[in-house]
Amino acid sequence: MPFRPVQSEKLASAVVRQIEELILRGILRPGERLPAERELAERLGVSRPSLREAVADLQARGLLTSRAGAGIFVTEALGSAFSDTLVQLFARHDEAVFDYLSFRRDMEGMAAERAALHGTDTDLRVIDTLFAQMETAHGKRNPADEARLDAEFHLAIIEASHNVIMLHMMRSMYQLLREGVFYNRSVMFRQRTTREALLDQHRAINVALQARDAAAARAAVEAHLSYVERALAADRKAEHDEDIAKQRYERVKHRG
Helix, strand or coil: CCCCCCCCCCHHHHHHHHHHHHHHCCCCCCCCECCCHHHHHHHHCCCHHHHHHHHHHHHHCCCEEEECCCEEEECHHHHCCCCHHHHHHHHHCHHHHHHHHHHHHHHHHHHHHHHHHHCCHHHHHHHHHHHHHHHHHHHCCCHHHHHHHHHHHHHHHHHHCCCHHHHHHHHHHHHHHHCCCCCCHHHHCCCHHHHHHHHHHHHHHHHHHHCCCHHHHHHHHHHHHHHHHHHHHHHHHHHHHHHHHHHHHHHHHHHC
16 A cells, blocks of 8 residues: 655544545555554654544544454445445446446546556556456356456556546446346356357457547447347346246146
């Protein structure tokens, strides 16, 4: 973690500001454990009493939480922008699924454009590394790893856009995707042809980003999410048609 020695002003206030910035920029993530007190105090260049004062302030404002015998953590609740009641509502209605994809297409297209223009060389290396890992997982036919890396790839693009509001909002939405609230990627994309198409789409996104071609990066993301929307609609239709066929069969069987 990029902690740095603090300068003048009140030491505890400087520590508070630095940890706030790391949380805001997404470097310290919800549920992440801070270094042990002694180590963190040394890295920040402050006394342990000053560090304790800062941690107490951050805990009082709900940014940090302590776990007995485990340490100090970034509060888990920062990872979700939605109430449990709203999450349950999302899960019960297909309308939410397709609105989610439409929203992602708009936001991530913008994020990809910004990442191509404003992402650092390190940002782009992270994205490229994640794509290489996606290729490896694809070759091993490991749907769980593919789904995890898919989410990490998209989040890395959002992080590379360097817009903190977009980062925290989209991180919350990806948490719902990981939990299967919107759809189960590993089930939905089990066909080989679909898996190949998805990998090719992510490759196109990565190539455009590495070339810093903002227009191509945005277009590649939008094309990818439009494909996902069509695939999901086809999957929903197939499920509906199967349900209708079963109902007809049961009626015929009952008459017989």
